[in-house]
Amino acid sequence: MTRHVLSMVLRNVPGALARVVVLFSSRGVDVESLSLDPTERGDVSRMDVVVGLPAGRSPDQLVKQLSRLVDVKSVVAVADSARNQIGA
Amino acid sequence: MDTVTGASSLVRALEDAGCEVIFGIPGGTILPAYDPLLDSVNIRHVLVRHEQGAGHAASGYAQATGRVGVCVATSGPGATNLVTPLADAYMDSVPIVAITGQVNRSMIGTDAFQEADIRSISLPITKHAFQVTEPEDIPAVIAEAFALAAGGRPGPVLVDIPKDVLAATTTYTPAPPVPTPRVTPAANEIRRAAGLIASSRRPVFYVGGGVVRAGAAAELRALAERTGIPVVTTLMARGAFPDSHRQHLGMPGMHGTVPAVAALQQSDLLIALGTRFDDRVTGVLKLFAPNAAVIHADIDPAEISKNRKADVPIIGDCRDVLVSLNAAVRQAPVLTSWWAYLDGLRDRFPLGYDWPDDGTLSPQHVIERIGTLVGPEAIYTAGVGQHQMWAAQFIGYERPGSFINSGGLGTMGFAVPAAMGAQCGVPDRAVWAIDGDGCFQMTNQELVTCALEGIPIKVAVINNGNLGMVRQWQNLFYRGRYSNTGLSTHDRVPDFVALAEALGCVGLRCAEKSEVDDVIMRAMEVRDRPVVIDFVVGEDAQVWPMVAAGTGNDEIMTVRGIKPLFDEDL
Numbered sequence: 001m002t003r004h005v006l007s008m009v010l011r012n013v014p015g016a017l018a019r020v021v022v023l024f025s026s027r028g029v030d031v032e033s034l035s036l037d038p039t040e041r042g043d044v045s046r047m048d049v050v051v052g053l054p055a056g057r058s059p060d061q062l063v064k065q066l067s068r069l070v071d072v073k074s075v076v077a078v079a080d081s082a083r084n085q086i087g088a
Numbered sequence: 089m090d091t092v093t094g095a096s097s098l099v100r101a102l103e104d105a106g107c108e109v110i111f112g113i114p115g116g117t118i119l120p121a122y123d124p125l126l127d128s129v130n131i132r133h134v135l136v137r138h139e140q141g142a143g144h145a146a147s148g149y150a151q152a153t154g155r156v157g158v159c160v161a162t163s164g165p166g167a168t169n170l171v172t173p174l175a176d177a178y179m180d181s182v183p184i185v186a187i188t189g190q191v192n193r194s195m196i197g198t199d200a201f202q203e204a205d206i207r208s209i210s211l212p213i214t215k216h217a218f219q220v221t222e223p224e225d226i227p228a229v230i231a232e233a234f235a236l237a238a239g240g241r242p243g244p245v246l247v248d249i250p251k252d253v254l255a256a257t258t259t260y261t262p263a264p265p266v267p268t269p270r271v272t273p274a275a276n277e278i279r280r281a282a283g284l285i286a287s288s289r290r291p292v293f294y295v296g297g298g299v300v301r302a303g304a305a306a307e308l309r310a311l312a313e314r315t316g317i318p319v320v321t322t323l324m325a326r327g328a329f330p331d332s333h334r335q336h337l338g339m340p341g342m343h344g345t346v347p348a349v350a351a352l353q354q355s356d357l358l359i360a361l362g363t364r365f366d367d368r369v370t371g372v373l374k375l376f377a378p379n380a381a382v383i384h385a386d387i388d389p390a391e392i393s394k395n396r397k398a399d400v401p402i403i404g405d406c407r408d409v410l411v412s413l414n415a416a417v418r419q420a421p422v423l424t425s426w427w428a429y430l431d432g433l434r435d436r437f438p439l440g441y442d443w444p445d446d447g448t449l450s451p452q453h454v455i456e457r458i459g460t461l462v463g464p465e466a467i468y469t470a471g472v473g474q475h476q477m478w479a480a481q482f483i484g485y486e487r488p489g490s491f492i493n494s495g496g497l498g499t500m501g502f503a504v505p506a507a508m509g510a511q512c513g514v515p516d517r518a519v520w521a522i523d524g525d526g527c528f529q530m531t532n533q534e535l536v537t538c539a540l541e542g543i544p545i546k547v548a549v550i551n552n553g554n555l556g557m558v559r560q561w562q563n564l565f566y567r568g569r570y571s572n573t574g575l576s577t578h579d580r581v582p583d584f585v586a587l588a589e590a591l592g593c594v595g596l597r598c599a600e601k602s603e604v605d606d607v608i609m610r611a612m613e614v615r616d617r618p619v620v621i622d623f624v625v626g627e628d629a630q631v632w633p634m635v636a637a638g639t640g641n642d643e644i645m646t647v648r649g650i651k652p653l654f655d656e657d658l
């Protein structure tokens with residue numbers, strides 16, 4: 001497992017969080033921590049997630065899959081801490 | 089701005105979106121929408137017999153016309169019956185909009201009668217799902233749903249509408265057009281691709297369903313002919329390049345032709361267009377096309393480098409990509425020895441089949457004759473199984489969209505409702521469903537719909553008495569222990585001719601080679617009703633060639649145990 005931090009901006013609409021979480025579950029992504037915070041804008045929220053990916057799987061694919069979601073306004077892998085082994 | 093009910097607003101929004109046909113079944117919560125539907129002059133409602141039929145019909149309609157297909161269901165069981173077609177359309181990137189009734193807003197979350205949280209259920213199998221909570225949002229949501237379904241990589245979109253939203257009084261304001269951004273293929277990647285193409289020695293166009301969705305067949309043909317590069321078309325792309333074209337090597341993959349599979353395996357440059365390196369095409373990924381550089385063009389960035397790393401990634405609609413490539417490629421590669429190799433394979437390993445020893449009818453012969461007599465202007469649909477693979481192999485497709493089948497999900501029961509939907513979209517073309525005796529028993533109730541609504545599809549039931557594809561695997565991998573694959577359809581349970589008549593269709597039967605042409609011609613003459621032909625065929629015919637699951641493509645077998653690419657030094 002390698003650990004990655006994703007930073008997202010989500011539309012504040014019902015079901016947006018569910019869609020993101022279901023994507024993690026469908027694609028076999030391990031969620032270590034997840035935080036959702038309001039923003040000053042009010043119509044969007046900020047979401048930070050720490051995910052674990054099987055060794056050799058890059059976060060790029062996940063970022064692209066998250067980008068496809070209508071309610072995800074933006075997503076970036078902030079700190080690609082690929083050397084940061086989970087468990088080991 | 090007119091004062092209307094939410095339901096009228098819905099119907100007007102659908103009309104404004106260009107919807108001309110809806111497949112559906114009414115029920116409690118969607119009932120308000122059915123009232124204004126009665127007065128719509130632009131929209132025809134086709135009353136199906138099962139919501140699964142409505143969903144696949146919407147998909148068949150969409151694939152035959154290139155427009156968005158629409159299906160409607162009530163809340164609860166009506167909505168959950170749409171799950172399979174939504175998943176099917178998601179996997180095959182088919183633009184459909186599903187509209188479901190929902191319990192009143194105040195009842196949501198109370199386990200009300202016929203409440204199902206379809207929006208959550210559909211999360212992993214839709215591009216997006218809306219729940220409308222304010223009646224005045226209806227026009228904008230419908231416009232956005234259509235734009236989302238059709239835009240970018242197409243797919244299914246759900247719109248869930250509570251009953252009281254439909255019943256409420258609101259105003260109708262036509263939604264402004266929804267902008268659909270179109271990415272321009274990056275010029276530097278196009279240049280790199282053109283460079284690789286010019287210097288390649290063993291290139292191949294690996295063409296997927298994205299080329300069909302993009303309407304890029306003409307552009308593909310232009311580039312293929314200018315460069316002389318061979319073409320293979322996947323199950324979802326049959327017809328994207330004419331089968332009669334000499335540069336076409338056929339379908340690659342688990343049941344692909346030897347030349348098509350070898351072209352990918354031996355290639356030094358895959359030009360992958362609107363395709364996703366599915367495991368049914370690649371076989372064991374590590375062993376797939378080991379020496380090839382990869383140009384991968386797709387409208388969905390998430391597909392690029394998902395399974396196989398692309399050397400040249402191109403994000404864009406396949407038509408835009410092909411137009412750009414056509415302009416950028418100045419020099420055709422030298423392919424003399426490549427074609428000599430491929431032509432040699434074509435001569436030595438043509439697609440073919442053996443007649444059964446027991447004197448029974450050959451299913452491949454039946455399907456081949458349908459293709460020849462009905463011709464390339466028709467639309468063919470298929471279920472899932474052996475008959476599907478034979479329909480992909482033995483019918484010659486010349487036009488994109490002329491073969492409609494369930495590629496990604498592999499949904500048994502797809503053929504009949506998809507044919508119904510396709511026929512509604514293109515009433516002037518003949519539509520033939522090539523179905524299995526197993527698949528047919530999953531969705532044949534839609535023939536009642538076809539009979540009553542004047543949708544004269546033809547259904548060829550390839551009756552091999554078995555869940556044939558599963559039986560083939562049992563024969564090959566489970567020592568011929570046929571566990572639960574016999575269907576008793578050779579004992580006429582059910583009797584498909586009698587069943588067809590009971591469903592309001594013409595029922596015909598054929599078990600002799602000498603009668604095959606005749607029965608097809610007789611079916612073609614019937615124009616006022618659907619026709620079902622029970623083709624009683626042998627149970628032992630198998631689909632060849634085959635790359636067994638879990639093996640590399642080099643181990644393709646032309647018949648059991650014979651591996652031409654593996655055993656010989658070609």
Ligand SMILES: Cc1ncc(C[n+]2csc(CCOP(=O)(O)OP(=O)(O)O)c2C)c(N)n1
Nearest residue numbers: 473474475500524525526527554555556557
């Ligand atoms: C809904 C569904 N259930 C089960 C399967 C697994 N399956 C794949 S092919 C097949 C047999 C299909 O039988 P039939 O329609 O008679 O086609 P044949 O292979 O005999 O041509 C089965 C059961 C499936 N693809 N879809």
Ligand SMILES: [Mg+2]
Nearest residue numbers: 524525554556
């Ligand atoms: Mg069968």
